[in-house]
Amino acid sequence: MTTMKVCLTSVLVLGAFAAAAGDVVLETEDFRLVAGDDARVKSLVVKATGEECVDPGQETAIFTATQDRPFNNEIKLIHPNKRTVYPACSLRKEGDLLIAGFAHRQYEAKVAVKRGDGYLAFELVDFACDRPTTYDHLKMDIPPVASFRALQLPVKNRLNFGDWLNASWDDRAAVGVVGTSPYPDIDHEDRVGSKILFGELYAGLKLRGASVALIAVPGREAFLDAMDALERDYGLPRGVKSRRGPASQESIFHLSGDFTPDRVDEAIEYARKGGFRLMTFAQYNITVEKGSWSLFGNYDWREDSFPNHEADLKALLARIKAAGIAPGLHTLHSHIGLRSRYVTPVADPRLNKTRRFTLARTIGTETNLDEIAVYEPTADAPMFPACRILQFGGELVSYESYTTEQPYRFLGIRRGAHDTRITAHPKGEIGGILDVSEYGTPLSCYADQNTDLPEEVSAKIANIYNCGFEYVYLDGSEGVNRPCNFHVANAQYRYWRMLKPEPLFGEAAAKTHFGWHMLAGANAFDVFPAAVFKAKLREYPFHQAPITQQDMTRVDFGWWAFVPPKSPKAYGGDLGTQADMWEYGISVATAWNCASTIRMPLNALKKHPRTDDILETMRRWADLRRRGLMTDKWRAALKDYGQEHHLLLLADGTYDLVDYDEVKVGDGRTPVRAFAFERDGSTWLVYWHGAGSGTIELPVDAGKLALFGEYARDPVQFEKTDGGARLPVDGRRYLKAAMPRAELVQALSRASVSTR
Numbered sequence: 001m002t003t004m005k006v007c008l009t010s011v012l013v014l015g016a017f018a019a020a021a022g023d024v025v026l027e028t029e030d031f032r033l034v035a036g037d038d039a040r041v042k043s044l045v046v047k048a049t050g051e052e053c054v055d056p057g058q059e060t061a062i063f064t065a066t067q068d069r070p071f072n073n074e075i076k077l078i079h080p081n082k083r084t085v086y087p088a089c090s091l092r093k094e095g096d097l098l099i100a101g102f103a104h105r106q107y108e109a110k111v112a113v114k115r116g117d118g119y120l121a122f123e124l125v126d127f128a129c130d131r132p133t134t135y136d137h138l139k140m141d142i143p144p145v146a147s148f149r150a151l152q153l154p155v156k157n158r159l160n161f162g163d164w165l166n167a168s169w170d171d172r173a174a175v176g177v178v179g180t181s182p183y184p185d186i187d188h189e190d191r192v193g194s195k196i197l198f199g200e201l202y203a204g205l206k207l208r209g210a211s212v213a214l215i216a217v218p219g220r221e222a223f224l225d226a227m228d229a230l231e232r233d234y235g236l237p238r239g240v241k242s243r244r245g246p247a248s249q250e251s252i253f254h255l256s257g258d259f260t261p262d263r264v265d266e267a268i269e270y271a272r273k274g275g276f277r278l279m280t281f282a283q284y285n286i287t288v289e290k291g292s293w294s295l296f297g298n299y300d301w302r303e304d305s306f307p308n309h310e311a312d313l314k315a316l317l318a319r320i321k322a323a324g325i326a327p328g329l330h331t332l333h334s335h336i337g338l339r340s341r342y343v344t345p346v347a348d349p350r351l352n353k354t355r356r357f358t359l360a361r362t363i364g365t366e367t368n369l370d371e372i373a374v375y376e377p378t379a380d381a382p383m384f385p386a387c388r389i390l391q392f393g394g395e396l397v398s399y400e401s402y403t404t405e406q407p408y409r410f411l412g413i414r415r416g417a418h419d420t421r422i423t424a425h426p427k428g429e430i431g432g433i434l435d436v437s438e439y440g441t442p443l444s445c446y447a448d449q450n451t452d453l454p455e456e457v458s459a460k461i462a463n464i465y466n467c468g469f470e471y472v473y474l475d476g477s478e479g480v481n482r483p484c485n486f487h488v489a490n491a492q493y494r495y496w497r498m499l500k501p502e503p504l505f506g507e508a509a510a511k512t513h514f515g516w517h518m519l520a521g522a523n524a525f526d527v528f529p530a531a532v533f534k535a536k537l538r539e540y541p542f543h544q545a546p547i548t549q550q551d552m553t554r555v556d557f558g559w560w561a562f563v564p565p566k567s568p569k570a571y572g573g574d575l576g577t578q579a580d581m582w583e584y585g586i587s588v589a590t591a592w593n594c595a596s597t598i599r600m601p602l603n604a605l606k607k608h609p610r611t612d613d614i615l616e617t618m619r620r621w622a623d624l625r626r627r628g629l630m631t632d633k634w635r636a637a638l639k640d641y642g643q644e645h646h647l648l649l650l651a652d653g654t655y656d657l658v659d660y661d662e663v664k665v666g667d668g669r670t671p672v673r674a675f676a677f678e679r680d681g682s683t684w685l686v687y688w689h690g691a692g693s694g695t696i697e698l699p700v701d702a703g704k705l706a707l708f709g710e711y712a713r714d715p716v717q718f719e720k721t722d723g724g725a726r727l728p729v730d731g732r733r734y735l736k737a738a739m740p741r742a743e744l745v746q747a748l749s750r751a752s753v754s755t756r
Contacts, residue, residue, distance in 0.1 A: 019043075024091055024098065030118050030226070031216035035062045039088035039100055041153055044175065048218040051173040055194040058154035061087035063100045063109060066147045072138065075104055083146070097125065106134060107143040111150060116213070116233050118226025121180055122151045123211035124201055145203060150184065150212045151177055152198035154191065162551035163188075165516055166197055167215070167223065169550075174223035175216045179514050180234045182490040183210040185483075186513040205486055220552060231517060237496060237506075239517035243553065247278065247326060247471060248505040248520040249595060251586065251622065254280040254330070254559065256601035261305050261316050263602055268323045270605050273612065275619030279320055280328040280473060280597065286313060286464055293443040296337035299460040310467050317468035326504065329469040331461050332476035333495045334454065335437060335444040342453075343445070344419045346394035350453035352446045352481055353391060353432030355381065360407065363392070363425040367416075371409045378402040378410065381433060386442040389417055392431035396420045437479060446479040449487045454494050462498035472499065473524070473597075474508035477515075489514035507556055507597075522548050524556035524597050530563055533581045537588070542641050545592035557589045558597035564608035565671075565691035575690035578673055579610060579617045579732065580644065580662070586621045587645050590630060591638035609692055613732045616710070620647050624655055646677065646686060651713040660686065663745045665696065670753040672696065672729055676741055683744050684712075685735040693730035694755040700724045700747045704738040729753070 019025050022037035031053075034043040039061045044053040065088075069081040088109070090101035100109040107129035114121045127143050129135060135142050159170040166186045167176030177197035179186045183206040189196040199212025215226045228240035242248055253276035259267060271279055284292065288300045306312040317327050342348040360373040372390065381402055382388055390397050390410065400412025416422045425431075435446040447453040465472065474495070480487035489512045496506070496518050507521035525544075528536035541557040548555040563576035582598075589596055598618075605611050624630060624647065634657045638645055648656040660677035665687070671694075674687035687696075698705075702720040707727065709716050712734040719726040724747075727735065737744045 024093055026113060026120055028115055028118070028120060030218075030222075033120070033214065033216075035091055037091055039063060039091040044153060044155075044216055046173045046175075046216055046218050048222075049172045051218075053155055053168075053173050053175045053216060055154045055156050055191070058191060058194060058196070060152060060154040060196060061089070062091065062152065063088040063111065064149040064152065065102060065109060065143075065145050066149075067144060068146045070104070071140075071144055072106060072134065075106065098122075099128070109148065112211075114211075116226075117229035118217050118222065119213045119215045119230050121211045121213040121230075122199075124148055124150050124208055126208055145207065147185075147200050147202045148207060149198050149200045150210070151214060152196055153177060153214070154194050155197050156194050160550040161195065164511055164513060164548075164553070165551040166513060167551075168195060168197070169220060169223060171219050173216065174219055176214075176223065178213050178215060178227070178230070180211045180213050180230065180236070181206070182486060182493055182514040184212045185485055186212065187485075202483075202486075205483075224552060237493070237502065237517040239520055242503075242505040242520035245504060245520075246626075248554065249593060249625065250278045251276060251589075251595045251618065252278040252280050252328070252556075252558070252597040253325075254597050254599045255282065255285055256599050256604075257282070257284060258601050258603050259285050261312070264316060264319055266602055267600075268320065268325065270600065270602070270611075270615065271325055272323070273619065274598075274615035275622035277325055277622075278328060278471065279325050280330050281469070282330045283332070283461070283464075290337075290339055291443050293332065293335060293437070294337040294339040296332055296335045296444055297340040297342045297457050297460075298337070299457075299464070310463070313464065313467040321468070321470075326470040327468065328471035328473065328503075329461075329465050330473040330475060331465075331495075332444075332479075333458055333461060333474060334446050334449075334479040334491050335476045336447055336453075336457070337444050338418050338436075338442065343396070345421045347391050347396050347418075347420050347434075348453065349394075350448050350451040351391060352435035352448040354435045356430060356432040357390070359392065359425055359427055359429045359431070362427045365422055365424050367422060369397075369413045369415060371411050372397065372399070372413055373407055373409050376408065377404075378408045379404050381410075382436075387433075387436045387438075389434040389436055390431060391434050392425045392429055393423060394421060395423055395425070396434060435479075435481075437476075446481075449481045449491050454491055458495040458498055462495065462500075466498075466500050469499075469503075471504045471521075472496075472506050474506055474518075477508045478510035484510075485512045488512040489518075492518055516551065516553070520553065521595065522551075522553045522555045524558050527559050527561045527599065529561075530576050530578070530581065533560075534584050537585050538641050541585075541594070542588055545588070545594055548594075549592060554592065554594040556595055556597055557585050558595075558599075560585065560596055560598045562598060562600050562604050562608070562614075564604045575671060575673070576608065577614060578690050579614045579688070580646075580673060580675060582614055583617045583621075583646060584644050586618060587638050587647070588641065590621050590625055591635045610688060610690065610731065613688060616732075617647075620649055620655065629655060644675070646675065648679075648712055649710070651711040658684075663748055665748050666751050666753050671755060672753050674748060676745060678741060683737045683739060683741045685737065685744065685748075686732060687729065687735065688732045689729045689755070692755055693728075694753060696727040696729050697721070697723065697752045697754075698725045698727055698747060699750050700737065700739070700744070706736040708734040708736065 024035050026033040065086045070076045070079045086102045088100035098111045107127045110125040112123045155175050158168045161168045184199040201207050201210045224240045253271045301309045320327050336342045357374040396417040398414045398417045399410040402410045436442045437444045505520040506518040565576045566574045646660045658677040660675040663676050665672040671691045702725040707716040
């Protein structure tokens with residue numbers, strides 16, 4: 001990375017904008033940024049298109065400094081003692097530095113500007129001040145800046161705005177203020193017709209030495225090129241590379257709890273049928289668990305499956321990769337199980353506490369304790385039963401209630417919670433409320449991200465990953481300390497850096513700005529039951545896909561659960577997973593260049609009578625995408641969420657996309673699923689038995705019907721009856737009818753179904 005040469009000229013024409021004497025002009029091959037000597041942002045022009053990208057009417061200072069209160073006695077006496085933002089009011093260049101002054105005249109900010117390919121980076125070097133004349137009588141570090149905006153720009157609104165990416169873009173210009181590390185708070189403020197894009201540095205995280213970058217280039221691909229250069233220059237995870245790679249576009253076969261290494265060939269065969277090239281393992285497939293999450297942190301090998309530990313896992317993953325499938329690892333890196341060695345019998349001091357309390361009285365070893373007295377206010381302490389846990393030393397105690405006025409006390413105490421050892425605690429000992437996971441019946445709590453516990457636990461998971469996994473799901477990412485906008489991505493990054501080689505891509509349960517470099521797959525939605533599957537897709541992932549696309553990222557439409565019918569005669573919601581459900585989801589996902597993750601219990605795959613049809617549906621869409629056969633016309637049609645579509649596989653290996661609509665067979669409570677469409681001037685029906693097999697008595701002249709198999713061209717025999725036709729119903733078949741759709745639909749409503 002080279003140091004940028006800042007140009008300071010008397011007059012420079014920038015499109016329609018002419019820089020004045022005293023203006024500071026920062027220039028790259030791609031853009032020119034101009035700020036006045038009063039530090040106000042005047043212009044940002046993308047050279048290739050001549051687009052002016054800032055709204056100068058906002059009168060925005062390029063830098064600001066925030067103090068928790070005014071300081072130095074005379075200044076303090078003038079102003080209210082409150083959190084105060086001081087915009088820069090002067091700007092000049094000295095060598096490679098920009099020097100910003102503020103109205104209080106207590107200090108100046110030194111900001112180094114560095115040039116990269118398509119970007120400029122702004123690093124806070126230090127604060128300059130004249131101590132003898134201004135601070136000599138103050139016994140304090142100076143200046144007491146709480147935060148510093150290392151860059152802020154009033155950027156005009158464009159067609160797209162990526163909230164996560166913090167970029168406003170269209171075909172003519174793409175402008176973003178982004179972080180070069182996890183430390184800056186990257187965000188924006190809405191204005192009429194524009195947004196203030198900013199990167200803010202915080203004392204206590206990293207103030208001096210942290211930086212933010214400005215990217216301003218013509219369009220999406222140029223933006224990704226510049227971001228890729230920034231990632232290389234700063235040694236960041238390669239988010240652009242992974243987005244442009246094929247792996248992040250693939251749907252994922254997620255192994256469930258019934259997988260064991262001796263079933264690997266069975267899993268591979270199902271994955272091949274569905275066209276899957278990615279296969280995710282959960283931690284519990286490899287390490288000992290109890291109650292799903294309760295032993296997280298231990299990560300002891302399952303001796304029954306991996307007696308030789310790493311050697312056995314490496315051999316298993318090699319078999320999967322030999323089948324052309326990349327294995328991935330699902331982890332919850334921030335969770336600590338409540339039955340793990342980090343909790344019982346002695347709770348680790350590095351478990352996160354959401355509130356801190358100091359004991360106001362000594363606690364002995366008595367088991368019967370009515371109350372615990374503390375100095376700090378107790379208001380708003382958790383009252384959900386499983387979350388009423390305090391930690392003092394290595395002991396956990398539960399409480400039933402608390403007082404809200406002095407003296408502050410927790411009441412209804414039960415000692416030794418979660419089988420921790422009861423010990424004495426002196427007056428003045430500091431403890432707090434344990435950060436218990438908020439999901440389901442709590443089985444875990446969270447690690448304190450301000451300690452080395454995350455590295456200790458992550459190293460154990462990374463040892464597993466480094467046996468041959470190739471991508472990662474970072475679940476539980478929201479389980480971190482405040483500020484979440486820093487700790488979510490930083491916790492992911494602490495783990496990510498241990499993974500060798502770097503993952504092809506990542507997904508996660510939560511995202512903040514810096515996580516963009518890791519999460520090319522973004523987030524996966526959770527499981528929706530079959531009875532509401534389509535409605536929930538419309539409510540969540542279908543809604544999210546166009547939003548995430550503005551962040552130049554795809555979203556994961558899954559997790560989806562593979563659920564077999566409850567019985568051979570099941571109908572309605574009891575049919576479990578059916579091909580039309582997954583086709584509805586994967587067709588829209590394909591239209592948005594998104595993917596899905598499917599939780600695949602091997603026992604359920606064996607049990608479901610329509611497994612092959614469901615997997616064939618997924619295979620078709622995967623094949624269509626890989627072969628680049630998605631047309632603009634089809635893509636637009638698939639984004640009409642009110643219309644379902646079916647991908648026909650023709651005998652010559654080509655595809656056709658048709659609109660289809662569900663129709664009732666009989667009284668609508670039969671186990672047959674049927675969808676009508678029109679093609680080549682004929683009415684068609686694709687239908688199958690959702691839970692077994694049987695026959696359909698259809699009151700239609702059999703001479704008007706033709707029945708076909710999977711290719712809609714392979715003839716299938718059926719019986720002619722006095723009342724019409726008796727059609728076999730089991731796996732997916734196609735019925736061609738020489739009649740209007742309405743007439744066929746009416747006949748289907750009078751049909752009867754028998755199930756064997």
